């Protein structure tokens with residue numbers, strides 16, 4: 001089922017994104033181009049596009065209270081492009097991105113213990 005705009009606020013798993021992206025690429029014959037290196041370069045390109053949105057704006061308030069809905073929609077698109085290429089990169093490298101990220105959070109907690117003083 002393809003839907004371009006949000007239909008509900010249900011949780012979306014990384015595995016669902018991964019499956020939908022694999023179908024998308026397969027249907028278009030693009031999987032052959034989705035090598036780790038190509039996906040990494042595409043990811044970096046999208047990070048650049050995301051950065052452009054903030055470029056020259058000065059500091060931006062959390063929640064983006066002064067942004068127009070068009071600006072927020074543009075931001076949603078670029079943030080999504082970064083995530084979607086990252087998910088595909090993890091996939092073609094044979095990684096479980098969700099598990100890897102959870103493990104990293106645990107490692108971070110050990111590296112930076114609570115400072116109870």
Ligand SMILES: Nc1ccn([C@H]2C[C@H](O)[C@@H](COP(=O)(O)OP(=O)(O)OP(=O)(O)O)O2)c(=O)n1
Nearest residue numbers: 021024025030033046049080081082084085088
């Ligand atoms: N070979 C490709 C090409 C595109 N996409 C998907 C992942 C991204 O979500 C989006 C990127 O599409 P574009 O290259 O058209 O980039 P933009 O959406 O940023 O468009 P533009 O660069 O015109 O702003 O499409 C993909 O998975 N594999």
